[in-house]
Amino acid sequence: MSHDVRLVDTDGVLVSRQKISEGGTQVFGGSNECELNVTYNYSPLFYEVFPNDEGLKWLYGKTGKESIPVLEKAVERLGTKRNDDYWKATMGNAGHSLSILLSWAREHPQGKWQLF
Secondary structure (H helix, E strand, O other), X not given: OEEEEEEEEOOEEOEEEEEEOOOOOOOOXXXXXXXXXXXXXXXXXXXXXXXXXXXXXXXXXXXXXXXXXXXXXXXXXXXXXXXXXXXXXXXXXXXXXXXXXXXXXXXXXXXXXXXX
């Protein structure tokens, strides 16, 4: 099980300057779309770093700009040192996923978060 997290505007999914090959579902060769599939395994860690014990759901409907301070604190707390096993619920794996979302929020502060 996983969450698809997207940063969108009225025209659809926003596009980043950076190409990523991350997440539980990856596009061969990477993608510039601001969409990341995040394993549900990280959820306990997300509940610890997002307001109101909402986990990733806290992002839904917020703008990139609104989410930046929360994402910055979450990434700082979790760190970004990844484990070789993507599926393992480590602080660094969870923080790395959030660091990608943070970069998109900074790039597109007017975008809005969607979760599926």
